[in-house]
Amino acid sequence: MKLYIAEYLAETTHLDAIGHGAYLLLIMAMWRAGGKLPRDEAKLARIAQCTPDQWASVRDDVMAFFKVSGGSIRHNRVSKEIAKYDAVIEGAKSAGKASASKRANKNNAEGVNVRSENVERKSNQPEPEEDNRSPISPKGDTAALSPKIVLRQADVELAWTVTPPRARQRTSKADILKALQGAARRGHQPAAVIEGLRAYYASAEATKDGGEFAKGAHRMITADRWLGFVDGATPLEALASSSPADPLESWRRRVNAFVNGSRFWNPTDWGPEPGRPRCRVPVEIQREFGFTPAQPEEVAA
Template structure:
C-alpha cells in the first residue's frame, strides 16, 4: 500500500492550469501525478518509463511530451512537480505530528492507570514502601489535567484562538489588481507571497498588467489561481523586458531552462519571455551559446 494513498487535488487550480489539454493529455497528466505521489515525489527522467506510467506507447508519449514536460521540474535523473512536492511535505509533517500526539496521549493514560491502581489496591507496593493517599491521587490527576492543557488540548485551544490572518500592505496591493475569481484563497496566496524575496514580490506585482493583457487577448482562457501565479513563479513570464525586477531569476534557473530547451527544442514563451535570438529576450547574454533559439518552438504554457 502507498504511504499516502489519499492524493489531494485542488480542482480550481488544476482546471485553471490545464485548460489547454485534450482528454488524452488530462489522463496522462493525472496518471503521472498519481504515480509520482505513490513514488515519494519524483519519477525517473526516462521517456520509456514515463510512457509506461502514462499507459502509452513510445510514439504516443513522444507526441504529447512537449505539452506535458513544462508542468514538471526536470533534472538529468528525475522529474518533480512543485505543488505535489509541497503537498507531500505537508502530509508528512501532519502524519508525524499525529503520531507524536498519539504517543503522548498513550503515555499520559498509562501513568493515570498506574496511579489509580496504586491508590485503590491496599496490597499494592510502591518502591520506597509508601502508598499514595487520596489527596496525593487527586493532586496527581490535577497535574495530569494541567499537563494535558499544555499539550494536546491546550495546543488545540490555542490554535482556535488565533486572530485572523493579517496581510502585508504589499500583498494587499498585489491582490487588489490581480484578476481574481470567487474560488481563490487569499490566505493560500499570502503563504506563497511570504516565500518570495522583496525583488520577487515586486516582479510579481509588476507582471500583473501583462498577464491581464494576455487574458484579454484570449477571452476563453481560464484565469490562473493567484497561488499558482506566485508559487509556480508564472509571473516571471510576464515581467516586461527591461524591467529591473527581471533579474529576480538567477543564472542557475536560466541554465536549467536553457538545458531543457536545448534538449527538447521547446521554449516556454509564456513563463520565460521571448526566445533566445528574439527581441526582448530576458536570458543573460553570458549564458547563451551560438545557435540558441534556432528552430525552437515557442510554446505558451496555459495559465
C-alpha cells in the first residue's frame, strides 16, 4: 500500500505521536484485512496498541478518518488502493491469458505443439495461467496429509510485486515460478510463501544498506529460507496483530514448519532443536510434535 506523505501530513497536523501511531496501525491492519475492520472499541484499541486511557485520548480524532458501515469501519483511501491493487492483479491475469491465446493460435497455425517442453520462454516470462491447471501434489513424508496445491499466475505476479526493485535485479518471474512450484511440491501454499517473502523484505536483514544485499525472491523460496521470517519478527505482522503475540503459538509454528518438510531451524535465535539438551521450546510444544524433552536439569532456564 502506498503512503502519500504530503497528503497524510496535511490531514493529520492535529494528531499527537500516539494519534499518529494509532491511525497508521489501523490503516495497515485494514489493508491486510481486505478493507474493513470490526466496529469493536476493544479490538480497535488493541490493533492501535493503545492502553484504554491512550485510546480514549485519541479515539475521536483518529476515528474521524474512518466511515462506519454496519458493524464495520472502512477508510476511503485504503478502499481505493485495494481496488487499484486488485485491478493490477486482474490485468496481469487477463494479459497472461490473452498472450497465451495469441501464442497458441500462432503455433497451432504453424503446426507446433504449444505444450512442448522445447518452447523457449523469455527469462522474465512465467508460464501463462490456466484455470484448469493440474494441482501440484506435495511429495515426501507428509504427502498423504498435504492437500494438492494450485499455483496460479496471480501468485507469481504477487511474489514479484512484494520483491523490492534491487532484489528484482537478482531474480525473474520465471525463476519465481519454478521456485513456487518446488515449494508447492514440499507442501507449502503460495500465500504462505508470499507472506514469508513480505516478512523477509521488511526485515533488518533485507533492508540493511537500503536493500543493497537483499536476496532474490527465488533464492528465499528455494530451501524454504522464507520460513525463518514468518514467526512474528516482521514489522507488518506485529503492526497488524489485533491481540498480544502468543509465545506458545510462535513456537508451535516454528516446530510445525521444522517437522513438516522444511527442516529449517534457526539455532542462533531459537536455541537447540526440539528434543536436544538446552532446547528452549516449551515442553508441551515438544511433546505435541512427538519429541521427548531433555531432562529438566539439561533444559536452559
